[in-house]
Amino acid sequence: MGDNIADGLSPVLPELSGLxxxxxxxxxASLLTDYARMAKILSVMDAARFLEENFASAQxxxxxxxxxxxxxxxxxMDGDVLEFGVMGGQTLAILCDEFEDRPVHGFDxxxxxxxxxxxxxxxxxxxxxxxVPTDLPSNAKLHIGLFEDTxxxxxxxxxxxxxxxxxxxDLYSSARTALFGLAPRLRAGSLIVFDEFLNYPGWRRHExxxxxxxxxxxxxxxxxxSFASSxxxxxxxxxxxxxxx
Numbered sequence: 001m002g003d004n005i006a007d008g009l010s011p012v013l014p015e016l017s018g019l020x021x022x023x024x025x026x027x028x029a030s031l032l033t034d035y036a037r038m039a040k041i042l043s044v045m046d047a048a049r050f051l052e053e054n055f056a057s058a059q060x061x062x063x064x065x066x067x068x069x070x071x072x073x074x075x076x077m078d079g080d081v082l083e084f085g086v087m088g089g090q091t092l093a094i095l096c097d098e099f100e101d102r103p104v105h106g107f108d109x110x111x112x113x114x115x116x117x118x119x120x121x122x123x124x125x126x127x128x129x130x131x132v133p134t135d136l137p138s139n140a141k142l143h144i145g146l147f148e149d150t151x152x153x154x155x156x157x158x159x160x161x162x163x164x165x166x167x168x169x170d171l172y173s174s175a176r177t178a179l180f181g182l183a184p185r186l187r188a189g190s191l192i193v194f195d196e197f198l199n200y201p202g203w204r205r206h207e208x209x210x211x212x213x214x215x216x217x218x219x220x221x222x223x224x225x226s227f228a229s230s231x232x233x234x235x236x237x238x239x240x241x242x243x244x245x
Contacts, residue, residue, distance in 0.1 A: 036119070039201040047199040051227070058224040058234075065094065067228040068193055071164060071235045072098035074225070077189045079163030080105060082154075084147060084178045085195070087126050089133030089140070091168060096137035099164075106136075107143045107150055107178075114146065117170045118202055126170075147177045161187045167207060168195035175210035183218050183242040190238045191225065197234035211236070218242030 061067040068091060081099050086092050086108035095104045112127030132142060143150040147169070162185045167175050175194070186192075194207045215222065221240040227233065 043199060043201045043203060047203070050198055051229075055224050055227055059226045060229050061226050062228060062230055064195065064228045064231045064233045065091075067226050067231075067233045067235055068094055068166065069098060070226055071191050071193050074237075075099075075163050075191055077161070077163050077187065079161040079187070079190070080158060080185075081164045081166075082162060082178075082182070083107065083166040083168060084174065085166075085168035085170070086110075086133070086142070087128060087168075089136050091166065091195075092133070092140055093137060095164075095166065096139050100137075100139065103139050103141045104137075105141045105143060105154060107147055107154075109146050110144065113171060115171060115173065117206070118200065121170070147174055147181075151177065151181045155181065155185070159185075161185050162190050164191045164193070166193045166195070170196050170206060172206045172210050175207045176213065179210055179214040180217070183214070184244045186238060187241045188238055191235060192238070193235045194233065196232045199232045203232070214242075218244060 059070070061070050072095065081095055081102060081104045083092050083095060083104065084107045086106040087110070089106070092104060092106045110128045110130050110132055112124040113121060114123065116122045117125065132144065136142075143154055162182055165178070165182065165186070167178055169175060169178070179192075192211075194211065197203065197207050197211075214220065219240075220238060220242050222236045222238050225235040225237040227235070
């Protein structure tokens with residue numbers, strides 16, 4: 001394989017290409033003692049195996065914005081568009097652009113992660129200091145606060161089904177709050193885009209775990225619709241409505 005880990009891995013594991021700049025010039029001995037970098041490699045390999053086992057009918061859109069816009073264009077039902085995790089509003093603006101004919105609801109406390117996510121993303125990461133984006137399109141509707149506080153108010157004010165749900169909140173607890181809270185509004189044909197579904201150390205403990213628990217709890221049939229191989233994003237389409245008692 002050679003002394004240089006990047007040169008050695010490049011021809012045999014092309015799915016690791018996104019990590020090669022980080023590994024360039026690093027020898028194998030150094031890599032084996034740097035378990036943070038090794039964790040990244042293992043997570044990519046785990047995601048690659050997941051791809052082989054689950055994404056046979058899913059389309060690879062390459063990047064996260066391509067995936068999000070493709071999901072928007074694939075919505076074939078009336079209903080609300082929701083995003084959980086707004087921060088600077090970049091992806092909310094994309095949703096507003098794609099759905100000019102309907103309101104797009106964005107949920108965020110603007111205080112960052114309410115708890116630790118990964119080893120390099122502790123509680124408070126992604127905070128805007130409470131500053132709300134001011135240049136959003138006119139069809140953006142913000143719900144400011146913790147999801148568990150703002151989601152019940154939204155549900156009380158709207159009985160519309162959810163056409164597209166964008167979960168960009170990273171944490172298991174946040175994704176679970178959104179999925180379980182919206183179960184009565186999700187339908188066959190609803191699209192769910194997860195921004196951090198896989199391909200990072202610990203990914204099976206967060207958005208992925210929340211979705212698997214949602215599927216089991218509400219006996220949901222679904223298919224993996226698309227993925228972004230250069231990032232962490234995955235889109236799913238529900239083939240059945242959640243069975244809510």
